[in-house]
Amino acid sequence: MSRQKKQFAVIGLGRFGTSVAMTLQQLGHEVLAIDADEERVQKISDQVTHVVQADTTDENSLQALGLRNFDAVVVAIGENVQANVATTLLVKDMGVPFIIAKARNALHGKMLEKIGADRVVYPERDMGQRVAHSLISSNVLDYIELSPNLSLVEVTAPGLFVGKSLLQSNMRAIYGVNVVAIKRNEKLIVPPQPTEVIQESDILIVIGSTDGLQKLEVLE
Ligand code: ATP
Secondary structure (H helix, E strand, O other): OOOOOOEEEEEOOOHHHHHHHHHHHHOOOEEEEEEOOHHHHHHHOOOOOEEEEOOOOOHHHHHOOOHHHOOEEEEOOOOOHHHHHHHHHHHHHOOOOOEEEEOOOHHHHHHHHHHOOOEEEOHHHHHHHHHHHHHHOOOEEEEEEEEOOEEEEEEEOOHHHOOOEHHHHOHHHHHOEEEEEEEEOOEEEOOOOOOOEOOOOOEEEEEEOHHHHHHHHOOO
16 A cells, blocks of 8 residues: 655755655655755755745745645754744744744744744754763664653663563563563564563663663663
């Protein structure tokens, strides 16, 4: 079954915006990439469905793009916070159904939420956290903060747990975390049964409080 083709617009073609636009295109969707800088627009022009050079803080230019009919708009303008906020506000006013906006910091993120961004992303902060967590423990393969005290982590099964079932590992009681999936070779066991025995080289995908996960991450 093929997934329905969607229409996305990405505003601001820095490294982040370009990566979002190209990935959506590669996933088979229609992408309109927009930037005020002609050179940036040209660079991506043969890799996405449509490109437009426009200053999105200008209401008339923005109106002409017909963004209201898109499934989602990504505001990826970076350095210029004022342009980022103004664009998000104008896009929201146009009635776009789903807006994702990139924030530079917490205060900027709060502003974007107040304006009505449906999702605010912090790519630099998130990637920094992921790199830091993977450095602290060689067990950590990936780390995603879902909210200030809830995270999802992908860890190589600590030796301590190998040969034990999930129930016997007692992870839920000791660390307050839940194993939501186990990657074993190429297979994904989801959700694992409490009786599932953890094997060497299993990768555990665990959700839980940031504190609990930190204790789990450093187990040998
Ligand atoms: P990254 O880290 O993703 O490379 P960045 O934080 O360095 O991005 P910028 O390069 O500052 O982000 O901004 C991304 C793009 O947004 C730039 O190509 C810039 O031309 C574009 N941009 C800035 N202001 C506007 C605007 N008013 N309208 C349209 N595009 C804009």
